[in-house]
Amino acid sequence: MTGLVVVSNRVADPGARQASGGLAVCLLDALRNRGGMWFGWNGQLVADESEIAPSCVKHGRCTLMTIPLTERDHREFYLGFSNEVLWPIHHYRLDLAHFTLEAAEGYRRVNARFADVLTPHLRRTDLIWVHDYHLIPLGAELRSRGVGNEIGFFLHIPFPPPEVLTAVPEYEWLVNSLLDYDLVGFQTAADHANFCRFVCEILGGEMISTDTMRVSGKYLKAGVFPVGIDVDSFVAMAQDPVARRRIQRTERHGKQRIYAIGVDRLDYSKGLPEKFRAFRRLLDSYPEDSKPMTLIQVASPSRDDLQAYIDIRHELEAMSGKINGAFGDFDWTPLRYIHRSVARETLAVHYRASRIGLVTPLRDGMNLVAKEYVAAQDGADPGVLILSRFAGAAEDLQEALIVNPYDIDEVAHAMRRAIEMRKEERIERHQALMKRIRHHDACNWMLSFLRALRSCRGRLRAKLVVGPPLALANAPAKLIAR
Numbered sequence: 001m002t003g004l005v006v007v008s009n010r011v012a013d014p015g016a017r018q019a020s021g022g023l024a025v026c027l028l029d030a031l032r033n034r035g036g037m038w039f040g041w042n043g044q045l046v047a048d049e050s051e052i053a054p055s056c057v058k059h060g061r062c063t064l065m066t067i068p069l070t071e072r073d074h075r076e077f078y079l080g081f082s083n084e085v086l087w088p089i090h091h092y093r094l095d096l097a098h099f100t101l102e103a104a105e106g107y108r109r110v111n112a113r114f115a116d117v118l119t120p121h122l123r124r125t126d127l128i129w130v131h132d133y134h135l136i137p138l139g140a141e142l143r144s145r146g147v148g149n150e151i152g153f154f155l156h157i158p159f160p161p162p163e164v165l166t167a168v169p170e171y172e173w174l175v176n177s178l179l180d181y182d183l184v185g186f187q188t189a190a191d192h193a194n195f196c197r198f199v200c201e202i203l204g205g206e207m208i209s210t211d212t213m214r215v216s217g218k219y220l221k222a223g224v225f226p227v228g229i230d231v232d233s234f235v236a237m238a239q240d241p242v243a244r245r246r247i248q249r250t251e252r253h254g255k256q257r258i259y260a261i262g263v264d265r266l267d268y269s270k271g272l273p274e275k276f277r278a279f280r281r282l283l284d285s286y287p288e289d290s291k292p293m294t295l296i297q298v299a300s301p302s303r304d305d306l307q308a309y310i311d312i313r314h315e316l317e318a319m320s321g322k323i324n325g326a327f328g329d330f331d332w333t334p335l336r337y338i339h340r341s342v343a344r345e346t347l348a349v350h351y352r353a354s355r356i357g358l359v360t361p362l363r364d365g366m367n368l369v370a371k372e373y374v375a376a377q378d379g380a381d382p383g384v385l386i387l388s389r390f391a392g393a394a395e396d397l398q399e400a401l402i403v404n405p406y407d408i409d410e411v412a413h414a415m416r417r418a419i420e421m422r423k424e425e426r427i428e429r430h431q432a433l434m435k436r437i438r439h440h441d442a443c444n445w446m447l448s449f450l451r452a453l454r455s456c457r458g459r460l461r462a463k464l465v466v467g468p469p470l471a472l473a474n475a476p477a478k479l480i481a482r
């Protein structure tokens with residue numbers, strides 16, 4: 001029977017099922033049902049490569065295999081290339097990218113090591129599914145070790161147009177390495193179109209059909225697989241009576257308020273300073289006699305050893321202090337800024353208690369918070385989702401109030417509109433959004449990707465021209481030599 005092998009930078013913890021997102025739960029269930037393995041970094045650091053040994057833990061038919069990284073790997077592969085080059089560039093932030101040859105080499109080295117460790121554990125019939133920007137060249141590394149299995153890759157973050165990508169030194173090599181996968185999946189049609197443009201305009205490939213391309217004698221499928229959530233688990237969590245009672249107790253002591261909620265990793269791509277500015281604009285223009293409005297912003301800590309993340313944290317702390325200082329009162333804190341991770345159930349209940357879900361990233365692959373907010377609403381009296389046009393989710397969730405997050409007047413106006421919106425319109429919009437998030441839920445995402453990958457079996461491989469793996473053949477001399 002075909003087994004599934006999932007590879008990602010970090011591996012989900014099956015013991016923390018409740019805390020995990022829908023994607024992790026879905027993948028773990030699939031691994032348990034069909035048998036398989038999840039391979040990745042265990043989050044630990046060791047001083048030297050000689051200390052790296054894989055450790056395997058069995059959970060029924062699913063094996064979790066993990067390895068540590070060295071401190072140097074962490075600096076070069078994880079922080080350096082993945083998060084200081086690929087993350088900013090893929091989020092259109094060329095100004096924040098810091099490229100060094102050491103980081104690029106560390107990236108290649110760790111991908112090669114992942115392939116070395118994984119290859120002996122693969123069976124011929126396994127389907128291999130590689131995730132995200134940390135592991136773009138892993139497929140090419142596996143091919144160079146003789147792995148002929150179907151290998152798919154899914155990019156969770158945006159794929160920018162060639163005009164942005166070509167600014168990265170080594171990018172041609174990197175995108176070339178994607179050609180060794182059988183299937184490459186993207187969040188949105190816009191990302192898919194950008195990738196097709198890159199392959200055709202920069203690499204000289206051609207489209208054979210809407211989802212198949214040929215480049216240098218190789219065939220590759222690329223498709224759109226929008227990530228979703230486990231809708232029912234969020235519906236259930238949002239109605240949890242214990243958590244609800246806790247919120248009601250807190251609120252009883254305060255005046256009746258209107259809440260808006262934002263939940264984001266503290267990342268510059270999420271548009272948090274712009275969101276705070278828009279909120280301030282709303283407070284400035286708010287009629288005196290209306291109910292006080294409170295924005296709850298959870299900004300969970302993320303990559304806080306990188307300067308760009310430290311800078312934005314300081315900026316947000318200063319902004320929230322200024323807003324509360326200028327507008328707050330003895331019984332009102334307009335902005336509740338929470339810089340720590342909050343339990344998932346608590347998030348769900350707060351989503352439900354908030355009239356507005358404020359999801360305004362400057363750029364985002366999909367954005368699951370938008371879908372979680374919709375799932376958590378009371379269908380009989382739902383809140384309103386305000387969604388950035390630059391989140392992948394906006395391609396589908398058209399019944400949200402779609403805004404330009406850079407335009408703080410537009411966002412402030414959308415908040416006013418959400419507060420004043422009649423219940424009938426809110427219900428109508430919510431029903432349409434629920435249909436959409438159910439249609440593209442976490443399990444559909446996984447099943448449709450795996451179906452497409454399985455359908456590559458033999459079909460594309462048979463057309464392969466025998467020769468050295470393209471990605472390695474084209475690797476920049478300086479990268480190979482060093």
Ligand code: GDG
Nearest residue numbers: 021156227265300340341342343344364365366367368369
């Ligand atoms: C990447 C892409 C793409 C956040 N704070 C807390 C918490 N969260 C949870 C949310 C949500 C998840 O983390 C965040 O998911 P997003 O999709 O919003 O964003 P990224 O983390 O940037 O994810 C993104 C995603 O991959 C999937 O492909 O959609 O575009 O950037 O589930 O609820 N969860 C808990 N406490 C928090 O404080 N428990």
